[in-house]
Amino acid sequence: MPRPHTPQPPVLLRAARLLDVDKGEYVTPGELLVEGEHITRVGSGAVPDDAVIVDLGDLTLLPGLMDMEVNLLLGGPDHRSPLIAVQDDPAVRTLRAVANARRTLRAGFTTVRNLGLFLQTNGLLLDVALKKAIDHGWIEGPRVVPAGHAITPTGGHLDPTMFQAFAPHVLPLTVEEGIANGVDEVRKAVRYQIKHGAWVIKVCASNGVMSHTGPAGAQQYSDEELRAIVDEAHRAGRKVAAHCMGEQAVTAALDAGIDCIEHGFLTSGETLDRMVREGTFLVATTSLNDEMDTSHADPALQAKAAEVFPRARATISEAIRRGVRVACGSDAPAIPHGRNAKELIALVKRGMSPLDAIRAATTVSAALIDVDDRGRLDTGLLADVIAVPGDPLSEVAVTGDVRFVMKGGRIHRNDVGGARQP
Numbered sequence: 001m002p003r004p005h006t007p008q009p010p011v012l013l014r015a016a017r018l019l020d021v022d023k024g025e026y027v028t029p030g031e032l033l034v035e036g037e038h039i040t041r042v043g044s045g046a047v048p049d050d051a052v053i054v055d056l057g058d059l060t061l062l063p064g065l066m067d068m069e070v071n072l073l074l075g076g077p078d079h080r081s082p083l084i085a086v087q088d089d090p091a092v093r094t095l096r097a098v099a100n101a102r103r104t105l106r107a108g109f110t111t112v113r114n115l116g117l118f119l120q121t122n123g124l125l126l127d128v129a130l131k132k133a134i135d136h137g138w139i140e141g142p143r144v145v146p147a148g149h150a151i152t153p154t155g156g157h158l159d160p161t162m163f164q165a166f167a168p169h170v171l172p173l174t175v176e177e178g179i180a181n182g183v184d185e186v187r188k189a190v191r192y193q194i195k196h197g198a199w200v201i202k203v204c205a206s207n208g209v210m211s212h213t214g215p216a217g218a219q220q221y222s223d224e225e226l227r228a229i230v231d232e233a234h235r236a237g238r239k240v241a242a243h244c245m246g247e248q249a250v251t252a253a254l255d256a257g258i259d260c261i262e263h264g265f266l267t268s269g270e271t272l273d274r275m276v277r278e279g280t281f282l283v284a285t286t287s288l289n290d291e292m293d294t295s296h297a298d299p300a301l302q303a304k305a306a307e308v309f310p311r312a313r314a315t316i317s318e319a320i321r322r323g324v325r326v327a328c329g330s331d332a333p334a335i336p337h338g339r340n341a342k343e344l345i346a347l348v349k350r351g352m353s354p355l356d357a358i359r360a361a362t363t364v365s366a367a368l369i370d371v372d373d374r375g376r377l378d379t380g381l382l383a384d385v386i387a388v389p390g391d392p393l394s395e396v397a398v399t400g401d402v403r404f405v406m407k408g409g410r411i412h413r414n415d416v417g418g419a420r421q422p
Helices: 090-106 126-135 182-195 223-235 247-256 269-278 299-322 342-349 354-360 363-368 396-400
Strands: 011-015 017-020 025-027 030-035 038-042 052-055 059-063 065-070 109-114 143-146 200-204 239-246 260-266 281-283 325-327 385-389 404-407 410-414
Touching: 011 059, 011 385, 017 030, 030 059, 065 363, 090 109, 090 126, 090 404, 090 410, 109 126, 126 143, 182 200, 182 223, 200 223, 223 239, 223 247, 239 247, 247 260, 247 269, 260 299, 269 299, 281 363, 299 325, 325 363, 342 354, 342 396, 354 363, 354 396, 385 396
Parallel strands: 011 052, 017 059, 065 109, 109 143, 200 239, 239 260, 260 281, 281 325
Antiparallel strands: 011 030, 017 025, 030 038, 059 385, 385 404, 404 410
16 A cells, blocks of 8 residues: 555645646636645635645646556666666666656656566566555656566567577576466466556567567467467456557457557558447557667668558558547657657647547546546546646647646646745
């Protein structure tokens, strides 16, 4: 359980406007009363005698944003790490995650899904440990929905020894670390993640763009293995997110009952329509098609990316046009941590309205993770609030210029100042 906090006085947030995400309208002026961790009033009213007033001036209040695909244990302020996998032990990874978590929170993202530890940890679930430290208030960071280790076959896209083409027996990995083959092993791998704190299961259903082993999007797990993974997760009340790009693999994932497709770059229109009918979520990660630095990758992988990324952009535009439920996910550090809002900008480039891009990072993401206590600025909800300049309904890029961040009633960033007693 989170560490109890010393009682704080009520906080009244005042800004020029706040966004009603459901109506797509501004409420002016923007005023929220926060008591403890929750919003207790929206709009004008009596100010408690002991309230602290935070005057944010000509800013716009938004719900805290959500990123449904990050890996806080990898990367940093750019795409890369100065260390290679065999130099990067679990302790270093965790310390890096502390910095990445703070950077992500200060960027206005108050909830994230950490989708899969594809690294050697001796069975430790580092994202679960990170979540505990944040929840206890020991470090600053967003609310974390952890997946533990991604479930992947030997040589699969999320087998960490594949990316750098390690020789045999370099960096050996176990079933507990997600390397699982056959129905019995995938069941054990899923059960292990859930036992030790995973709240979502990540599976590698297909190859990827940056995979050495085969063409982008090739199905990697058999239909039987995918069904076993979903069966184990669903019986434990956990959703399954599938790294999945190719048409055959996406179809197999849908047949298995997977809840969310990550990327989906090479999906057909017919299958997108099926996703609409079945209510399957898509985390498009489309900003990486514009922003991902592949210059240091193997030339063959650079060539693959050059061929796939334009097709991927068209696929996501088609998904938006057909009405697929698209949630915001940056795939950071493919997009550097702290620049997560680039995904909202990319979604608008692909055809979303700015309002729908904001919804992708608020209400749609909340639905994906089955929470109804955040994603809006409304009475009784968690006081996860950010403030940005200008008019995000006209220019969504202002979501990348966050000036104020509150999570659960606690202020983590205030570039404006202006706090005073009434």
